[in-house]
Amino acid sequence: MDHGHDKDRNVAYQHGPELLAERFEADRGQLRAVAYRMLGSLGEAEDAVQEAWIKLNRSDTAGIRNLSAWLTTVVGRICLDMLRSRTSRREDPLFSDTYIPDPVVREDGAAPDPEREALLADEVGLALLIVLETLVPAERLAFVLHDMFAVSFDEIAPIVDRSPAAARQLASRARRRVQDAAPAPAPDPARQREVVSAFLAASQAGDFEGLLAVLDPDVLLRVDGGVLLPAEASTLVRGAERVTAQALTFAKFRHTVRRVTVNGAAGLVSLADGAPAGLMVFTIVGTRVVGIDIIADRERLAALGVR
Template sequence: MEAEHRDATAVFEEHRTLLLGVAYRMLGRVADAEDVVQDTWLRWASADRDEVRKPAAFLVRVATRLALDRLRSAQSRRETYVGPWLPEPLPTDVHTAPVPDGADRVLLTESVSVAVLVVMESLSPLERAVFVLREAFGFPHEEIAAVLERSPAAVRQLAARARTHVAERTPRYEVDPVQQRELTQRFLDAASRGDIQGLLDMLAPDVRLVGDGGGKAKAPLRTITSADKVGRFVAAIAQQGVADLEFTFTELNGAVGLVGLLGGKPAAVLLLDVAGGRIQSVYLLANPDKVAHLPSR
């Protein structure tokens, strides 16, 4: 019995990263994704594993269905969310994270970006599940059909609709980590000095700033658009409290980001979309519930 338990644990741990990746992309919350993985383990531990020919398929099916249940209830709660909604930042290491068979490294990284996760919020739960399994992880339509208990033809339609929706609404930025880190540092320096002109020199004319305070921290209740408005807003809030924060670079959602620490604990996250040497989007996350899981110092 102990040997059987060890075997079951080993098989599950082999697929844990995959399950967490699927659940996080579907839900946009780290804690919810981890809960899905834990519930999947409970189902796996109590299953008749002699009847399971493909453990990976079984585990992904269970995790996806559990995530779908959570996603449906979460979407109704987000209708009353205060201000714009952003996903919880996920610490990542795109250089060492394993790539599942059939998955593409670029697509895998893009599918965890804040921009794509925000767009996926407007998909139906089934479309989101298909998009994640097909586009991010490369599962065949037939396997996805078995997971969702739909026909392969229906899954192909869902996949095409979701892919088109995401492609039309997600800007395509070439991520240069060196340039992104440099611009992020310059952005922080200019903001802390209240240097509006310095900020304007870095911002694209149609730049947008999305802030998420969740009604629990100060953040704009609507997306701010245009270089002038974003520059002045950033300079103003930086003068109000940035001096109290200690910023540290870290990789979040496959990109370079800044975590602002207050008393050694995470208080805010800043992520920038960069293209053509200019900042295209600014994501400012201040909801304490969404940054508490990040490493403290």
């Protein structure tokens, strides 16, 4: 018997809901991090954590020996249900064909927001979140909980209604997808800024050859903009020449540009009439751009706090 946990449990529940709330707040940061990786949505992550708090208050807490582990698995189960409910939403014709998860954006030179920075403690890039969007819900849960938060397959198995061995297989399949599809970004922020500066200069100058020089031959451009995209824009473009043509199309809509850091990677915010009109995030390997992800929905940018 783990007497240490029993002692903590007795202290927590003899003193009632105030200490229970204190214990929950101590775990809130990790719970938000779990939910963000599971859902790719800052708002939904907050909703999942809040629902976990409600469930905690409605539960018989006397039997909980490890509150942190219990809350992590509860949040995982809530997120799994939320992911499964997305199917019908994604079939809505108004839902973007190319969905880019919510980014964590910080303007260069601005002081970091501790709560938001905590979401990225292990450098969760936007490229990784996009790959996670391609996994089936059970695979995503097994990978996130095991590979990112060291939850055992014995604990994951009942959440996905599988055996521990089957849960291990779910995580293994997810891991292969992630390794195959998510390139490692350039680790040097200064190098990233240099590459983005070259891209920006060529784009603004209409320099086709200059853009080709900075783009990987197989670069992939994704655009999530809903109804706000210009009619001639495509939402998914692969190949340096096609992406260059698209970049020059966007250039004529861009006015002022600000540098930002997005999930640890270099990015740009374009402004029109003083308001954010687009967010561009670059995935860079070596000296080449291998991925560009754009959110061009002004309402969504405002909701994400992009200023």
